Amino acid sequence: MFCIPYVKCLPLVALYGQLLLGLINGSFYALLSLGLAVIFGMLRVINFAHGALYMLGAFVSWWLSITLGIPYWGALIFAPLAVGLVAVLIEKSMLHQMYRLDPLYGLLLTFGITQVIEGTFRYYYGASGQPYPPPPALSGPLNLGFMILPIYRAWVVVISILACLATWLLIERTRIGAYLRAATENPVLVQTFGINVPLMMTLTYAFGAALAGFAGVLAAPIYQVSPLMGTNLIIIVFAVVVAGGMGSILGAIVTGYILGLLEGLTKVFYPEASNIVIFVVMAIVLLLRPAGLFGRAA
């Protein structure tokens, strides 16, 4: 039994269950806010379309499955690529014109793109979800002794952590990452060194979008495939990014997991506050540290 004095006592199994749920939600928050942070860090665009791209990732997996018979493992590769390709089209046709403007314009444009994508999907598929089962190898429970763990959910946590770690390593420890960080500071100078910054911006947007698509594939067997799945998540993810520090890669990852866990624990100890706890944390962070937990003050 685990107790918080004067609040509540509950069995450890229930606590572990909620921690796992928090960890799974945190995985999606981290993956999505990571993509947003990568895009904002480099392009200074607040990509409101991120939720729609996440939904697109889930829908592409579903399509691949029902039309071409491509299983989940193939979708993990092809769906992010397809979403990345859609992102290239968006960036090349519209978004690149927003770079010299205030970030508000990028936000408005991507908000409009979201409405078009989600509206189209709602028109053709309705608001109810399409079932997408987990692959057989990841189905079923795993008995850990102290709790029963659904294998697919454990997989989501592990693969998300690996994807976040790989992205962090790419940006912080590689030559490409150094180009990205430098171009964030002074894109013109980086171009005088012979680096094609416009191409890098396109690829960065595609990469951030592909991360959202990847999260969409992971989410499909858990939440079902629905045109509204991104809308439900994007506001929370924005709160995570703001609390972590706009554009901070590490901030997005760590804050995503912490707030996911916090939300899970709140569901146990004070369920009434579980829907708002993330926004309360965001507000407190903004008041005490406006640049975010991991952000650098301007």
Added chain:
Amino acid sequence: MPIDGALLEIEDLNAWYGESHVLHGISFDLREGETLSLIGRNGAGKTTTLRAILGIVRNRKGTIRFRGEDLTAVPLHAIARRGIGYVPEERGIFASLTVAENLVLPPVVKGGGMSEEEIYRLFPNLAERRSSQGTKLSGGEQQMLAIARILRTGADVILLDEPTEGLAPVIVERIGEVMGMLKARGMTIVLVEQNFHFARKLADRYVVVEHGRGVDYFAASELDAKMAGLAEQLGV
């Protein structure tokens, strides 16, 4: 006036910042292996000339030819690939990168550049502080780093903008030594410099820039005869 076989030819170059017409038809040529110094008062258009050559200032008109190729249609990022390196006035050291990361940031565009080991031998201060954040270096060290990272790329022409600005005399002297060494290695340099006493130790030829145009052109051998006029023009 045009020189046969010039490496870089600038002819009637005009440039604008918004509505403001800054360069008014500046022309000059650069020969392989020489150091050409653009001198002139603050605001004369020296820095803008470099920025227009590179395409940082896109609103420009005139001829910019490098090894016979017209550069005006070449994208900004492709200019460096032709072998032109740029050291900006503000040095442009990246705060999010370490000294070592700053050093290797510009890609190698040609063979014949200096290795990291050679650079660290040339600038021992940088070697000692290679894991420090780039912007934690002193002004002089940042300037050395800004020059060093271009030396690695193999660029055969360096556009160097005010390398001594705001630096202590002992650092200026060190930078002068390094530039003397680069000159001895046959590097072609366009040097924009307010510090005339620094420029005169290095330059083979001079272009006096005034109101966005070249108003006088002379070789280092003519400098003594020109000094009286220059003193009036530049206040040196």
